[in-house]
Amino acid sequence: MKSVEVKGLVLRVVDVGESDRMLTLYTDKLGLIGAMAKGAKKITNKKNTGTTEYCYSTFILVERNDKYYVNDAECIELFFGLRSSIDGIALGAYIMEVLSAVGTTDPEPDLLRLSLNALYALSEGVSTAEKVKASFEIRVASILGFMPDILSCHDCDEREGDFYFDVMAGVAECRECYRKKERRHETVSEEHESHIVYILSPGARTALNYSIYSPIERIFSYNLADEDMHLFSRASEAYLLHHLERGFRTLDFYNEVKR
Ligand SMILES: [Zn+2]
Structure with a gap:
């Protein structure tokens, strides 16, 4: 049985039966995982605090049949x-x-x-x-x-003034370029694509x-x-x-x- 030490944030806790907790963790070494903490629901259990929601803890996990089990959990920060x-x-x-x-x-x-x-x-x-x-x-x-990429205007490289942030494209245009484009769209009869635009x-x-x-x-x-x-x-x-x-x-x- 292989054990691994990870640090992780407890995202979600679901009580299982009388005394167990099923955890969703975001960890430094394994990313997002589920882990079963046997007995952790009991206040007297040493894993109780470290397996609380929002707790950032050090975990000792063991892997059995493709599932993680919490052998130990020690709270680092509870927020x-x-x-x-x-x-x-x-x-x-x-x-x-x-x-x-x-x-x-x-x-x-x-x-x-x-x-x-x-x-x-x-x-x-x-x-x-x-x-x-x-x-x-x-x-x-x-x-x-x-x-x-909104360090400068996507079209003319302008860096000052108000910008129009095209959320879908992830770029921004200065006021002048944005207005120019608007006018172009007005004169072209074809339907233009929709954009989600926020002023910055x-x-x-x-x-x-x-x-x-x-x-x-x-x-x-x-x-x-x-x-x-x-x-x-x-x-x-x-x-x-x-x-x-x-x-x-x-x-x-x-x-x-x-x-
Ligand atoms: Zn521009």
């Missing part, structure tokens, strides 16, 4: 502060759902680090939920291979680029005016959902809470 606000609870749940949806058995260390940083920032209250959410979303998309102010675009290229440890270290934050967060959410081709139940809940 306890998440529970102190409804925003934190809702956004934490969204982060977990995104990880479960995009994770595979191919480990993606940046995805894990990003998620841990996001949970930490929320839990410690060092960043607002809106900032954590927007930066998380665009960075997840980038890590998964959908990195947008200079501040919103800077924050977007920062969230794509910054070191993950510093990803939430920026300041942004409310108006720019609003444009950034709308674009970032739309971008991730479009490229993942799906919505999230937990995101609907978060948005409801925010309203």
